Amino acid sequence: MDNEGKSVSDQLNLLADVIKMRRMGLQLTKDEAAKACGLANMTYRKVEDGQPLRDVNYTKIEKGLQLPAGSCLNILNGAKSITLDSGVVIPPPSRDALPDGLLDDVKAGIRVAAAQHGPDLTLRQVEKIVDLVAGRLQKKY
Template sequence: MASPSDQTARHLQRLAALVSQRRAQLRLKKQEAAAVCDIAYMTYWKIEDGQSVRASTYSKLEVGFGLRAGSCKAVLDGAADSVVLEDGTELIEGGQIARVDTESLSDGIPDAVTKSAMLVAPELTGRQIQDLSEQVMEELRRRGILPSAP
């Protein structure tokens, strides 16, 4: 079992990676990020370096970066592997989890199937492509990926 200091260091490094990822997502340089968060540049640098700072600094970081309150503490306590943005998007190390707008997805899938079928199987008729698209939509509904048709 890892010692408490090893776990603390691991949590600080995880938060550092998430903060760095969010800064890159916002297209900010470190100095700009510090200004957005209303913290000193060296203090911001410490966060991305995996060093501990005051709880009030993490609060400023959450406000400046649009993170839900308490996200940093949850990562530092080992209670979370991610930070959550105000819009509900969840940042995980190396990626993000976003809520999918199933209405947009439902609207876009038939068009994507049609374009793909025309490229891959140009011999298909328009009716065959439409049938294929309907079958794809039905399968996605059956799997629970899309809501049932109205």
């Protein structure tokens, strides 16, 4: 485990995601990326499958995919992202998830408010409002 509490497997999977995002951003197939990196196709595919490689291969990937030097090992040592020279961050920062139970609390609150202040609303209308608000909340977060 690294100093951030993530397992080696977690970091390998994060690196796999970062490498895949970068390859796709460059509009390369896996075979084209392997060639650009000077790696055998199977070796390249291992990194996108979350399998470990020798350090020299990470260096080749950084050069081939135009990543900052040392960025692969930084991810494996606990970094959460890579920042390209252009300022683009891979993976992009994620939004915070809704706190546990918040969505259920909001839905319940809407139902109570509808019952108290909109007694003429049908159950179907109330549920449409609940779904609309829940959908917007989930989309935002």
